[in-house]
Amino acid sequence: MYKIKTFNKIAKEGLTQLGENIRVDKGEDYDGVILRSYNLHEEKLSDNCKVVVRAGAGVNNVPVDSCTEKGIVVMNTPGANANAVKELVIASLIMTARNLDKATDWVQTLKDKNVDVAKTVEKEKSNFKGNELQGKRVGVIGLGAIGVLVANALYELGMEVYGYDPYLSIEHAWSINKNINRSYDIERIFQRCDFVTIHVPLLESTKNLVNEQVLRNAKDGIKVLNLARGGLVDEDAILKAVEDGSVSYYVTDIPNEKVLGKENVICIPHLGASTVESEANCAVMAGKEIRDFLENGNIKNSVNFPECDLGAMVSNARICIIHKNVPNMVGQISSLLASNDVNIANMINKSRGENAYTMIDVDNDVNDYIEKTLKEVEGVTSVRILKNDK
Incomplete structure (x- = not known):
């Protein structure tokens, strides 16, 4: 158990x-x-x-x-939460395009005023006139599980979509609508697009991905959405751009003290x-x-x-070894098993950087001595012996 x-x-x-x-x-x-x-x-x-x-x-x-x-x-x-994030991106785009935050805040102020609400609304609604998404350009930074869904959905809404991902996987490439325009330059996306939405992990290479240089050359009035991770956007740079009007809206799902209360900054309480x-x-x-x-x-x-899969266990026992990715490790393991009369029925070895994982299905019972000896091999981090009780 x-x-x-x-x-x-x-x-x-x-x-x-x-x-x-x-x-x-x-x-x-x-x-x-x-x-x-x-x-x-x-x-x-x-x-x-x-x-x-x-x-x-x-x-x-x-x-x-x-x-x-x-x-x-x-x-x-x-990918399990990708649809939820996709829908929040669409909601955020519509909110910024139609100035819904300002409009809804304003109409609530009429409650305590001695005015004819219906007439006042009709008179003042032009102050909140927005734009439609259809026909506008949007850049999607990051085309993983979420980014692909976002890009495809925005294309279906009639937008001209530009995608950027230098590490695009084959799996996700197959899922992208053929009409999505692939871009090889983030700065170019910011120069061309009316909206940009970010969907990349926070790594050392993506920290402050959106920075002063990118924003300096961005299309005037661009709207920027970060529903991914804090740290992807240089907040000093984006707030300066919002203040001078070169960025008309910034939407973040990762709010903090710095961005709260700023005009034209929409803070969502991490609802992605x-x-x-x-x-x-x-x-x-x-x-x-x-x-x-x-x-x-x-x-x-x-x-x-590394991902490693031998399917459901059908052999007598399965040996699972986490070890360093070094030469002759598999050879040492298989030789050790052979010297103890353990027959290998199936085996898989995968590596990822400095680490590797080996799974071996065997026909024999694996006793404590074999497990102990495997653990003593230099470079082995852990050994698990799974036994088939079925």
Whole structure:
């Protein structure tokens, strides 16, 4: 029986994916973790912890580096909340295009005034005249699971869409509408587009992706949306651009003290993935991933180790080894097994940077001596022996 700990309320749809061999436990000795936005940096993980699954895309709240050193696999659920974010992007675009924030705030002020509301509205509504999205140019920075959905949806709304992603995957490339214009330069997108929406992870290479230089040459009156991560936009630069009017609106789903109360800055309280459906989708995906890893050793959607899948375990035992990506590691492992008369039925080895993962299905029982000897191989971080009790 495996035990997992949840550091947030996880939708019941996800917990039902755990099956009979995994249960949620409130104790401090657990095999895995499922969490949403809880800050795991402040926690001391169980010595028995093997896997952390973030029910969401971002893993800034997870100590990925220290988990990697300990051989703890960190996974996320990319795409599970993509539709929720896509719809919030559309809502934000419409809000800025039609000046809905100013208009709705103004009409509420009529409540305590001694005026004919209907007549006043008809007289003053021209002050809030906006534009339609159809025919306008929009740049989508980042064409991952969310960006692709956003780009395709905005094209269907009649917008002229420009996409930018130097690391576009083959999988996502197949999903992009053929009419989306691909751009190879962020500055060019800002120069041409009426709107820009950002959908990239926060990395050292993407920090302050939108900065003073990019904004200096942007189309006058551009509207900028950041519903991804704080740190992607240089806030001093964007606030200066909003103040001088070169950026007509800035929408952020990651508000802080600096941007609150600023005119033409719309602050959303981190609602990108906050829908009942999105939370359920993320939880289901997280439940399936942690179960497949604990019961079968398979890794999917990991941010620190390679994806590796041998399917459901049908052999007598499965050996799962996290190790450094160095020459002759697989040779050492297979030689050690052969010297102990262990027959390899199936095997897979995948690497990611300095780290690698090897899964081996064997016909024999794997005793404690073999497990101990494998752990003593230089460069091996962890060894798990899964036994088929079916």
